[in-house]
Amino acid sequence: MNAVSSFTQCGNLDILPAGVIVIRPDYTVVCWNRTIEEWTGIPRVDAVGRDLREIFPYLEEKRYALRIQQVFEGGPAALFSTQFHPHFIPAPLPGGGSRFQRTTVHPLSEGGETYAFIFIDDVTELVVQVRAYREMRDRALREIDERKQKEAALEESEAWFREIFDSVNDAIHIHELREDGLPGRFIDVNAVASRMLGYGREELLVMTPLDLVCGEHSRPLEQIGREILETGQAIFETEHRKKGGDSVPVEIHAHRATIRENDVVVSIVRDISQRRRSEEALAAANRKLNLLSTITRHDILNQVMALKIIADLLEMERDPAVMAGYIEKMRFVTDTIEEQVNFTRDYQEIGVRDATWQNIAETVRKVTEGLSHPGVGIVTATGDIEVFADPLFEKVIYNLLDNALRYGGPSLSGIRVSLATEGDRLLIAVEDDGAGIPAADKKNLFQRGFGKHSGLGLFLSREILAITGMAIRETGEPGRGARFEILVPAGKFRGNSVPGVTRE
Amino acid sequence: MNVTGESVDAIRELINIGVGRAAGLLNDMTGTHIRLEVPEVRVLRYTDLPREDRLVDGSRLSAVTLMFRGPFSGMSMLLFPDKSAAVLIAALTGEKIEEGDLDALRIETLNEVGNIVNNAVMGSITNVLGERLVYSMPEFREGSITDIMGESRSGAYDWVILAVSQFTIEDLWVVGNILMIFEIGALDRLLEKIGAVTGTSP
Known part of the structure; x- marks a missing residue:
């Protein structure tokens, strides 16, 4: 039995898990295997011997005809991809829809005749899987993209807040809040806090605010802790020790807050050295003003009164020796006035120039x-x-x-x-x-x-x-x-x- | 081997006939206006291929190959940088495809494009020369040019015709390369036959 008769009877081609159609150069169907019968619902006896273009008229189109023609002319096999030719032949699926197909057309010469061997693979499952994969991948990519956008927005927002955090004039301490209201370990500090205290950020993050305190609090610490727990805030003053040993007076505005589900205290810590100096200078100025006022008004007037009395006595006195004594006293009083005036000048100078x-x-x-x-x-x-x-x-x-x-x-x-x-x-x-x-x-x-x-x-x-x-x-x-x-x-x-x- | 300017012109013309036919088919299949041109054809040594600038630009390449045997034997190949392959498939199918995102269906599509071009070029040559060749099944390969060529038959190859092919799809412009790699002596036989048909000698 030669190949042609094999084709005609489709012989072993029936056992292939793919559709096979064999045609002559005039498109006469020589073989129509069982798979093709099942897919198309067209029995072999109705197909064999007919022109394939009668069964599937679209095969006359150039996109098919030219390439099949090439095969008959001894050219290479022609591939018809699922993308461009999803349904090379109509092959409905039992549940609806059509089978997706990948088709190759091979030349075969036998007994002096050339045949085209149309081999059709059912790739429906592959298409379903690839589409599912694409959908899943597209969804994953969309999610990644969305996440990236969210992360970028978050990073931008964090960078923005960090810039604000680091560029304010005051130090900001964020620290844990203990159950008794006292401060726990630092969670974060801004750049100003590091500059103010001379500690690096990492050094501060292993400390607590109490490690910095070197002076008295303006109110008892326990009271401040209670205020924070009960009212959510407290304002107080204390002194912080710098890394170099110097101390800095500070005013602290502490606010209770929840950050990332943690109970924390956000404190604005202001260096009040300048304010303290101003307050001290103001107090000194007041003291000086009072003193100067007392001296000018009271002390000098006393001496002036003494001068007037001595002058009166001198006027009534005729004894030269006693008069000389009065004159001596007048000189003494005058010197005292001069010294008091000199004192006011010197005293005025105190604190005027910087230490x-x-x-x-x-x-x-x-x-x-x-x-x-x-x-x-x-x-x-x-x-x-x-x-x-x-x-x-x-x-x-x-x-x-x-x-x-x-x-x-x-x-x-x-x-x-x-x-x-x-x-x-x-x-x-x-x-x-x-x-x-x-x-x-x-x-x-x-x-x-x-x-x-x-x-x-x-x-x-x-x-x-x-x-x-x-x-x-x-x-x-x-x-x-x-x-x-x-x-x-x-x-x-x-x-x-x-x-x-x-x-x- | 002496490859004359006339021979190269004749080869260019045969390839152009082939790609012209391929472009017609692709137009018909996709409904998209596609122009396929071959502006440059060169003949070079097979051993010089890995150093050819055009082929090492993209480290990863996609190729549709077709082996042929007969009066002249060798391999025809349509070769794209990975990115160009994705752009071409996206343009032909209307899909959005990222670089390097060629799944099984898209590879199959590229395979069909390569098959159309290879078949058309080989058909053009064999028709004009009246020769018949025996072909293997087309095959898709990926990797560097060295990976694509493989080690097993590299000693058998001698000369290569490198045809720069330019796909113009609407406002998109994709450059690939058609390589015809000939076994030792095969290019001489091809040129002799071209000479015989065109009345020129190689």
Whole structure:
């Protein structure tokens, strides 16, 4: 049995899981296998021997005819893809719709004749799967795209808020809130917080706000915690310690918030150093104004009254010796008025100019050059220490040395300026070996109007030192010399030669 | 081997006849106006293929190959950079296709386009020369030019005709390459036959 008769009877082609049609160059159907019968519903006996173009007239179209013709002319196999030719032959599916097909047309020469072997694959399942895959992939891509857009929007929003977060003037602390209302660990801080405290962000994130506190809170901490828990906010003041050791006064506006389902506190932390300085300056100005007002109005008027009385007495007096005494008193009163006026001028200067770092030894040297101290040695042992003081600090040193020289008495042979520490404070001692200060005078030593001369020098000194937080006291032993001690708070002195202190 | 300008002109003309026919078929099939031109034809050594700029531009290529045997043996191939293949399929089918997103159905579609072009070009040559060739089944291949050529028969190949083919589909412009790779001696035989038919010698 030759191939042609095989085709005619379709022989083994019936067992193929694909549709097979074999045609002659005139399109006469030679074979119509069982699969084609099943797909088309056209029995083999009705198809074999007929022109395939009668059964499927569209095959006359160029898109088919030219390519099939090529095959008959000995050309390569022709492929008809599912995309361009989804249904090469009509083949309805039992449930509706048509089978998707992939078709190849092969040349076959046998017994001197050329045949076209049309091989049709049912790729319906493949098309369904590919379409499902495309749909799934398109949906996944859409979701990825949407997610990307959301992420980009979120990133943009986060970047925007981070820019605001980092560009405000105040520090922002976000920290955990403990059940007792006290602060837990930092969750985030802005760039200003790092700059204000000198700590890096990562360093702060392992700390709690309480690790920073170095001063008293304006209200008890427990009360602040209760306020936050009960009202959701609290405003208070405290001091924070910087990494370098200095402290900074701060005002904190704390607000309770829920961020990413966590109970947190968002605190706006404002450096109030400038405000504190302004408040202190305002208080000092008020004090000065009151004092100046008292001096001008009360003290000077007292002296003027005294002058008038002396003038009246002088007018009635004829005894030259007594008159000379009145004149002497008038001179004394005039000097007092002059000193009071000078005091107002000096006092007016306090705090006017900004405090500066001043070298103690250098200040003592300058003062000593302007003083006459025959037979009295002045020793300075203050190393390279500097203090942060009002520019009138030099006047304080002058006053202390001038007092020692003026009131030290005949036993005075030397004055020594030295340093010590008291806790974290620096102690500057100005001591002499003169007469010392009587115990009874010590209590009022720094009061205005007390003293042998004008009574303003030590008062003025205390005021000048108070500008930068320094204090002064007298601790000498009466009869064995005076000893004035200036106490300088931490942060207001620097240098490497402080005994027992290595602070910058 | 001496390939004269006349020979190259004759080859270009045969290929142009083929691609012209292929463009007609594609027009008819897709209902889209497609122009297919071959502006450049060159003959080069098979061993120079991996260094050919046109073929290494896109590291990943898609190819529809057709092996043929007979008076002259070798392989005909329509070759596209991956991106161009996707653009071409998208233009022909109206689908939105991302670069590198060729699934089984789209590969089959590209296979049909390649089959139409290869068949038309081979048909044009064999018709004019009156020769019959035996063809293998068309095959789709992907990868670099070296991957596509494979190792197994590389020693058998000698010369290559490289025809730059330019698809113009409405306002879209896609460039692919038709390669005809000849086994040793096959191009000489082809040129002899062209010479005999056209009255020119290679």
